[in-house]
Amino acid sequence: MxxxxxxxxxxxxxxxxxxxxxxxxxxxxxxxxxxxxxxxxxxxxxxxxxxxxxxxxxxxxxxxxxxxxxxxxxxxxxxxxxxxxxxxxxxxxxxxxxxxxxxxxxxDVVARGTSAVLAERIGLRDTRPLVPTAFDSTIGIGRVGDLAEPTTLGRLAGGLAELLPATAQGVRVAGEYDRPISRVALCAGAGDAYLALADVMAADVYITSDLRHHPASEASENGRVGGGPALIDISHWASEWLWLDVAAAQLRHALPGVEITVSELRTDPWTFSIV
CATH class of the missing domain: 3.40.1390.30 (NIF3 (NGG1p interacting factor 3)-like)
Incomplete structure (x- = not known):
């Protein structure tokens, strides 16, 4: 080359x-x-x-x-x-x-940003941002959309485990395994700041990373009383690693002749877990 x-x-x-x-x-x-x-x-x-x-x-x-x-x-x-x-x-x-x-x-906010790539990889349709930017309502933080075919919470979590690179954390879920899932809200990276958004509350599941005990517990308990999404907590690093291949392809197109490589090293800070 x-x-x-x-x-x-x-x-x-x-x-x-x-x-x-x-x-x-x-x-x-x-x-x-x-x-x-x-x-x-x-x-x-x-x-x-x-x-x-x-x-x-x-x-x-x-x-x-x-x-x-x-x-x-x-x-x-x-x-x-x-x-x-x-x-x-x-x-x-x-x-x-x-x-x-x-x-x-x-x-994160662009049309092919971190959350958009995650939404595309799990097959969401008709997506829109959870938090649109001030200058363009079609881009922004997070995404919400519908699955092409309804599934269950357990099958969706299993699919994420296959899609994402393996980490010690794995995929953590709050909700019933057989809960029907059609509408999905997500935010690649840390997203507990958006748990109370209307689009998140109206979704069947919210996928994000770094969910802490108290926000996750409160969201789950509120869901039992007044309704709300199941929760899927995935590795912060893994949720954003998917974007690298898309970014690399964009750079190759914009900079022909420049060699673009992507790291496959796991930089998730957790190295093992004991259950």
């Missing part, structure tokens, strides 16, 4: 076209974290997380850019000393001449 290098500035322009920074939440820290805009980019490596293993993988692949979903410096730091993992990550990348760029909530 003959690689045709472009500049990091040109890649940044491509990323802006695909996942505009204007779509990011105000608290987010997306965009270019490190790298020289004039530097050539012939290889781009995609991962959900900028952790030591994905950084080493990108460097071993001779990538010029590591493009991740989760921003490394989302929360403030006061040091990038290599005694901490964030400093070690940045130092390794800089020494290797590999830039770092994040597309986070700006990649």
């Amino acid at each position: 003959t690689l045709a290098a472009v500049t990091l500035a040109e890649v940044a322009e491509c990323v802006e076209a695909l996942w505009p920074l204007s779509g990011a939440e105000s608290w987010d820290a997306v965009g270019l974290l490190s790298g020289d805009l004039a530097a050539p980019v012939a290889r781009i490596h995609l991962a959900v997380d900028a952790v030591l293993d994905t950084v080493d993988e990108a460097i071993a692949a001779h990538a010029d850019l590591l493009l991740v979903h989760h921003p490394l410096l989302l929360r403030g730091v006061t040091t990038v000393a290599e005694t901490g993992y964030k400093g070690a990550v940045i130092a390794r990348l800089i020494r290797a001449g590999c830039a770092l760029l994040a597309a986070h909530t700006n990649a």
Whole structure:
């Protein structure tokens, strides 16, 4: 394969076209974290997380850019000393001449964003966002739609377990196994902030990640009294990993000649579970 290098500035322009920074939440820290805009980019490596293993993988692949979903410096730091993992990550990348760029909530809200990809993979039809953006009601956070064929909660959860990469968490469910499911609301990544939305409450099931005990318990108990969805809790990393292949295809189309690779390393923080 003959690689045709472009500049990091040109890649940044491509990323802006695909996942505009204007779509990011105000608290987010997306965009270019490190790298020289004039530097050539012939290889781009995609991962959900900028952790030591994905950084080493990108460097071993001779990538010029590591493009991740989760921003490394989302929360403030006061040091990038290599005694901490964030400093070690940045130092390794800089020494290797590999830039770092994040597309986070700006990649959640677009038409082929994280939740849209998850909805497509489970076969939802006539989808719309749970939380539309202020500038376009057709895009936004989460998705709600209908299955082509009704199923049961147990079969849907089993299908998710087959669709998603395996994690120690697996797929956790709150609800009756045989509960009929037609309408599905979902949010790739952490979504307990949307449990009370009307579209979530009207769905048969809500699929998301990082559901904590109290919000999940309250939602389940309220459902017994006044109605509400069953809950399916999936790995945060796994729910967003599906998006990487779509993002890679979009980058290959926009940057012909640049090699685009996708990490298959599991960066879910949990390594095993005991039941």
